[in-house]
Amino acid sequence: MSTYANKKGFGATIWDYLTTVDHKKIAILYLISGGLFFVIGGLEAMFIRIQLAIPNNDFVSAGFYNEILTMHGTTMIFLAAMPLVFAVMNAVVPLQIGARDVAFPFLNSLGFWLFFFGGIFLNLSWFLGGAPDAGWTSYASLSLHSEGHGIDFYVLGLQISGLGTLIAGINFLVTIINMRTPGMTYMRMPLFTWSTFVVSALILFAFPPLTVGLVLMMFDRMFGSNFFDVAAGGNTIIWEHLFWIFGHPEVYILILPAFGIFSEIFATFSRKRLFGYSSMVFATVLIGFLGFMVWAHHMFTTGLGPIANAIFAVATMAIAVPTGIKIFNWIFTMWGGSVKFTVPMLYAVAFIPTFTMGGVTGIMLASAPADYQYHDSYFVVAHFHYVIVGGVVLGLLAGINFYWPKMFGTMLNEKLGQITFWTFLIGFHLTFFIQHFLGLMGMPRRVFTFLDNQGLNTGNMISTVGAFLMAFGVLVMVINIIITSVKNEKVGNDPWGDGRTLEWAIPSPPPFYNFKQLPLVRGLDPYWVEKMEGKTEMTPAEPLGDIHMPNSSILPLTIAFGLFVAAFGALYNMDDKTWTLPIIIVGLLITFGSMLIRSVKDDHGYHIHKEDLMDDKDKGGKA
Amino acid sequence: MANEQSNSANPNVDLKYRRKKNAEEMKHQVISFTLMIFFTLIAFAAVGIEGFSHWFIKPVILLLAAVQVVFQLYYFMHMKHKGHGTIALFLFSGLAVGLITVLVFTTIVWL
Numbered sequence: 001m002s003t004y005a006n007k008k009g010f011g012a013t014i015w016d017y018l019t020t021v022d023h024k025k026i027a028i029l030y031l032i033s034g035g036l037f038f039v040i041g042g043l044e045a046m047f048i049r050i051q052l053a054i055p056n057n058d059f060v061s062a063g064f065y066n067e068i069l070t071m072h073g074t075t076m077i078f079l080a081a082m083p084l085v086f087a088v089m090n091a092v093v094p095l096q097i098g099a100r101d102v103a104f105p106f107l108n109s110l111g112f113w114l115f116f117f118g119g120i121f122l123n124l125s126w127f128l129g130g131a132p133d134a135g136w137t138s139y140a141s142l143s144l145h146s147e148g149h150g151i152d153f154y155v156l157g158l159q160i161s162g163l164g165t166l167i168a169g170i171n172f173l174v175t176i177i178n179m180r181t182p183g184m185t186y187m188r189m190p191l192f193t194w195s196t197f198v199v200s201a202l203i204l205f206a207f208p209p210l211t212v213g214l215v216l217m218m219f220d221r222m223f224g225s226n227f228f229d230v231a232a233g234g235n236t237i238i239w240e241h242l243f244w245i246f247g248h249p250e251v252y253i254l255i256l257p258a259f260g261i262f263s264e265i266f267a268t269f270s271r272k273r274l275f276g277y278s279s280m281v282f283a284t285v286l287i288g289f290l291g292f293m294v295w296a297h298h299m300f301t302t303g304l305g306p307i308a309n310a311i312f313a314v315a316t317m318a319i320a321v322p323t324g325i326k327i328f329n330w331i332f333t334m335w336g337g338s339v340k341f342t343v344p345m346l347y348a349v350a351f352i353p354t355f356t357m358g359g360v361t362g363i364m365l366a367s368a369p370a371d372y373q374y375h376d377s378y379f380v381v382a383h384f385h386y387v388i389v390g391g392v393v394l395g396l397l398a399g400i401n402f403y404w405p406k407m408f409g410t411m412l413n414e415k416l417g418q419i420t421f422w423t424f425l426i427g428f429h430l431t432f433f434i435q436h437f438l439g440l441m442g443m444p445r446r447v448f449t450f451l452d453n454q455g456l457n458t459g460n461m462i463s464t465v466g467a468f469l470m471a472f473g474v475l476v477m478v479i480n481i482i483i484t485s486v487k488n489e490k491v492g493n494d495p496w497g498d499g500r501t502l503e504w505a506i507p508s509p510p511p512f513y514n515f516k517q518l519p520l521v522r523g524l525d526p527y528w529v530e531k532m533e534g535k536t537e538m539t540p541a542e543p544l545g546d547i548h549m550p551n552s553s554i555l556p557l558t559i560a561f562g563l564f565v566a567a568f569g570a571l572y573n574m575d576d577k578t579w580t581l582p583i584i585i586v587g588l589l590i591t592f593g594s595m596l597i598r599s600v601k602d603d604h605g606y607h608i609h610k611e612d613l614m615d616d617k618d619k620g621g622k623a
Numbered sequence: 624m625a626n627e628q629s630n631s632a633n634p635n636v637d638l639k640y641r642r643k644k645n646a647e648e649m650k651h652q653v654i655s656f657t658l659m660i661f662f663t664l665i666a667f668a669a670v671g672i673e674g675f676s677h678w679f680i681k682p683v684i685l686l687l688a689a690v691q692v693v694f695q696l697y698y699f700m701h702m703k704h705k706g707h708g709t710i711a712l713f714l715f716s717g718l719a720v721g722l723i724t725v726l727v728f729t730t731i732v733w734l
Contacts, residue, residue, distance in 0.1 A: 177709050201713065205720055241732075245724065292720045296732065308731040 019552040021105035022512055026112050027090035027407060031400070033116050034083030040123065041075035042474060044068045049431070049467040052460050055452040065448035066133035067150065071123075073136030074154065077250070078161060079119040081392050085257045086112075086168055088399045089196050091407050093172060095503035096193045098181025098521065100514045103174040105550045106598075111168035113560035118161025121567055125153035135446065137247070140228035140239035144220060149571055152221055156567040159214045160560070162207055169203030172196055181502075182541040183521030187281070190501045190525075191274060194281050195260030198288040199253050205292065206249035213242035222574050237302060244295035252291040255387065256284060258395025259326060262348045265402055266330050267525070268498050269345040270337025276329040277524060283322035283329075290319045300371045309368040316366035323359055327352060342496065343417035347398035350425050351391065358386030361436065376446075379439025385432045397424070397477070405495040409508045410488060416480040424473030430466025434459045500525035505538045513547050516540075516613050547608040555594045562591030655698040662687040 008016065017025060047068050051059045060068065094102055102108050125131040132150035134143035143151045176197045180189070189197070217239065219225040226232035228239050267274040274280060296304055296312040304312075330352060339345070361383040365371050374380055397420075404412050438459045443450060450456050494504040502519060503510075505527045517540035523529040530538055566587025573580040666687055669680045697703040702711060 173713075201716075204713075205717055241728075289716075293723065296727075304732055308727075311731060 019554045021109045021550050023090045023094050023102050027087045030083045030087035037075050037079035041080050044072035049464040053464040062448045067131040070133050071131045081254050084396045093196050096190045096501050098502050098519050099179040102171050104171050107167050107171050110556035111164040113557045114164030115161045117560045117564040118157045122157030141236040152571045155214050155218045160563050166207045169200040172200040181518045188524050191263035192260035195256040198284050199256045202249045202253050202288050206246050209242050210246035244298045248295040249291045254392045258392045261395045261399040265344045265348045266333045269340045270334045271498050272337040275332035283325040286322040300368045301375045313366050313368045344398040344402035346421045347394050351394045354390035358390050377439035378435045378443045381445050382432045382435035405491050405508050409490045410484050412484050413480050420473045420477045423469050427466045427469025431463050434462045500528040518542050546610050550605045555598050558594040559591050562587045655694040659691050
């Protein structure tokens, strides 16, 4: 028995992670690769700010600047923010609902590897003739005329990683609907689980339009079709519509999990039940729904006409209502609570004013007539960085600090965490606050340089200084992580001392089967309910019994890898090279062969036997 | 397994009840199937027989199609049974989102 507890060699550990189907390990994979892409995207941001530090700079060329700018946006949204969100979801959601894993562990692993190979494919463009250079929105009128293979890398890379995201979203939907522990009703689910649920539904409905858009773009570029080519009777605006029908829900896909993380943090460190729980749930669902009805506000200046502009402007402003409900609920959660300012709580408190500022400029931009002035200026850049960095990134940093002990069993250093927090927050406001005014003074976005004596010098310099402060903050965080991992001081179940939800009732990190016996949930914040009755652990909902576990498998990796190979063939096939067809065939054979093996080979998993779960302290007789 | 609950290992439990249920189910399916064929015949007839205006034929066919979809979902794909609430929620919210998008494109958006 318990051979799995043995110390493993380095190679065995690597193999373990390559084949794992355990949601906790997949969370770590998402965290590592998302962190890696976050650093790459951050470096690109630093190059942008260095180039714009002084007027008429020649640090990078105009063409290269376009590539950096495009890859900064694409990497940060698709390859950094999305996987980091999935990292926290994978680490926490099954624990919060009292499940032993997600509904489809194999698909969970497949989703990760598809994302990973898509991201790698996209970034290989740097070394293979140039990255995409048409902006992260890749508007068809620009991208169809882009030289080289940059846009093809964008189309194929995002198609592969988008598949992974869709799979992950469906997986979480099924998990949350089907795998809640006895007593965990919908209205007892923690807010982070609720936001994951809504976000997964958004992924389900929002990613197909992107897939369609990318397929049309692929046909236009690879096979000479004319969906977006105006000269040949196509319509370039269709891409904009398809992209934003996906793109607007996408920003809610990113922000709602951050809202969920902050809701957990506010309740935990105010040591109070979340104020207005049901209105929070309602607001989350409403934001998700409204998110689909507002996409055209990104296109006010394309000439939709006054009626469409007016309707979309009003719909957009309506989103401020549920968001306002949330902001006030968080404030009222802190009100009268016994607040403890830990590092996650610092992020949460700083998030409220920061995100509100981003929201207010959002309302300004939503006013269609005024938008004609702001459009394509640095004002827009300032706005979306205030909501995405001030909302999503602060949320992820808070979440990583908050859940680090649950994921790795160690506490991040408090002092270094505070240094990261203050430098990052101050750096962030330095970088982006001034950009509102640069925009209002007329600086257009996406320019690679600006002229001297136009009143833009000081603002841009301040912005660059701020960017370096943010980079310093992230560097300190990396050092913090290294120090913490080397020291490796293990902590117990509930290291923050005030855990409210199920994940804090089990060891950190949890055993690979999560719950020896599924817990019985008797109210909102179930662990807190038990604590208030003087208990130290959850009441089990079932007698101790054998636990059915899935087997590890390398197939998800090979399925994704086959697509990665085939994508290279498809990409160079445009140049009429003869060797590309075999590459496509080999790649697809790897993918479909792996799928075939998965289909025909019986894999029933294995059982952890009851006797192996019992020890001297715990005979499993409580239920 | 101790952690997997089933209602009964004995397939003969409630056999009578199940038989009755199945017979009822079968009746519903046969009725809806007949109706669907009948609707299809009407649709073909409406196009085939001359004298009806387009403004009459098109909405009638679309209406019949909608009813057939409902039959398909509720009688053949068991959505009328218990425990399909979540499925219905997602189906109809997806439908709502999609239809509103189409509505937007056909009415207010210049494409």
